[in-house]
Amino acid sequence: MLLVFAHPDDESFTVGGTVALYTGRGWHVELICVTNGVGRDVEVERAGKILGIGHIQFLNQPDGELKSVTPGTLEDLIVKKMEGFMPDIVITHDTTGMSNHPDHIKVCYATTFAFQKYTQSLEEIKTGVVSRKGRGYVWKEDAFLYANKRCCVFTKGKTNSGRVIWSSMEGNC
Template identity: 35%
Template sequence: MKDSSQHQKRRMLVVFAHPDDESFICGGTLAKYAGEGVDITLVSATRGEMGRRMGNPPYLNRETIAAAREEELRQACDCLGIRNLIFLDIRDKTVEFVDEEALTARIEALVRDISPDVILTFHEKLGGHPDHCAIGKAATAACERAGRKPSLFYISFGSAMEHPEPYGYTRDDIVRIDVSAHLKAKLAAFRAHRCQSEIEEWVWLPDREAISRFGLHEYFIRAVRTLPQRSGHDLFA
């Protein structure tokens, strides 16, 4: 017989493109829900091996950066409380060129296997980077095929969705997560991505000063806008 508490455990699937996406964009939210006992699975399409930041001063090269960024991501996951990490082994900066059907099928299989209550990914048009947009498009198609699109939310950058109207959304389409109690974990995850964050001097200031640079909220866009009104402050509501 399955343990009932395990059966009822809330699950989140996060489908991103690169190591550091999870920390730099929504680390506070991930730390919040992990701290509440949510079982989080993070999917990284690539290992970020084509990134231009090699440390400050540089200590990595094209041969060593992939392994370094993988290890940094594992450390960041520990900081945020993410228990499960999956790489899709796609070469960095080529996600838009892989077979779309095959990529969608891989993500759909994960959605069906994990059966998450909440799925996070990039918006296919507002993702900002071709890899972001491509993984978001495939994840959206996977959720549609698995019948899980109502569970899907798109990340947003900074406080852009505090005023979502210029992007074609209303405030009813946005979930605003209070991450003020989880900024220390977010900072630790930033610092874990050492080769990417060393160039940012503010990240390495004393904790209180560095934390003051973070916003107190992170914002998510509902993939399905026609559902009855739900909480604007909880992804699991």
């Protein structure tokens, strides 16, 4: 599972309970924190340990100034992480930014576009054909988006012994 949030603490107050539940079940979770939150990096490291987050990557973008970041910059950084980590689930802010925070909104759209690029990188996998790619199985046509009021969850289907198992957290954010 990959979390992509604008600031340190966004992951804790939005999906912290869900993250703790899934890490408690053995899921490997990583976090991209787009800004360093001006001094809150120590907080997020502590919270990450409590929640069971395996790795936190800071993109060190300007806190409160993401609207000035060149279009495509965040998307490229996020998709690079997705291609290396190959998450089954990606969770980020919703399109309203929860509080209309411009940094949250920018990260939502950057993550959405990064996810689209990420699934394009799986093009060699034929639609409806289950193939081995990286560390997991994917069924390309099953890449889709769930959204609720608090976050957007991107998932892809994976197979186990020939049947499709959905890594879906709809409504649990």
